[in-house]
Amino acid sequence: MNTRAFSGYLELLRRYGKSLNLSSEAVLAEPQKHLAAAQAYGEVLPPGAEVLDVGSGGGLPGIPLAISRPDLRLVLAESRARRAAFLELVVAQLGLKNVRVYNGDVRQWRGSAQYVLAQAVASFSGVYQLVRAAAKYPLVIVSRKGPGWQQEVLGLPGAQVFHVKQLDQDAWLVAIRLEGPA
Numbered sequence: 001m002n003t004r005a006f007s008g009y010l011e012l013l014r015r016y017g018k019s020l021n022l023s024s025e026a027v028l029a030e031p032q033k034h035l036a037a038a039q040a041y042g043e044v045l046p047p048g049a050e051v052l053d054v055g056s057g058g059g060l061p062g063i064p065l066a067i068s069r070p071d072l073r074l075v076l077a078e079s080r081a082r083r084a085a086f087l088e089l090v091v092a093q094l095g096l097k098n099v100r101v102y103n104g105d106v107r108q109w110r111g112s113a114q115y116v117l118a119q120a121v122a123s124f125s126g127v128y129q130l131v132r133a134a135a136k137y138p139l140v141i142v143s144r145k146g147p148g149w150q151q152e153v154l155g156l157p158g159a160q161v162f163h164v165k166q167l168d169q170d171a172w173l174v175a176i177r178l179e180g181p182a
Contacts, residue, residue, distance in 0.1 A: 022058030038064035052113035
């Protein structure tokens with residue numbers, strides 16, 4: 001584990017977190033817990049996967065995942081310019097060669113994605129609507145969810161749950177697969 005990179009990321013998050021509204025107070029209060037949760041996304045990603053992190057905000061889960069899994073190629077999609085600028089700063093400061101930042105509406109992104117991460121963005125159905133034009137099937141969507149996530153899965157026809165990991169008392173990491181367009 002690259003502790004220097006994680007420390008550098010946390011320092012940047014602390015420095016710019018409040019002024020850019022990058023993360024909740026909970027993230028800054030218990031950073032190790034949130035870094036570990038971000039790294040858990042990697043459990044469902046195969047070596048060398050190309051990954052789209054939708055609504056990257058302050059970089060969770062994309063930045064910790066890029067640090068812990070340098071084999072992955074990540075695109076951090078963030079529509080808000082100030083947050084995207086922060087992500088560019090983090091990528092440059094930490095020398096993350098496996099990360100690109102896309103500043104704009106993810107529905108306008110011209111790439112393709114088979115693996116999509118979405119933390120605190122929308123329901124599974126909502127995330128799918130955002131990325132469906134870029135989807136490569138089978139499409140995998142991985143997201144941190146609260147209680148009631150099972151109902152959310154039912155709201156996306158054809159979604160198959162293949163990975164669930166409890167992160168804490170009220171949060172689960174859930175991965176679903178869509179074999180074709182929903």
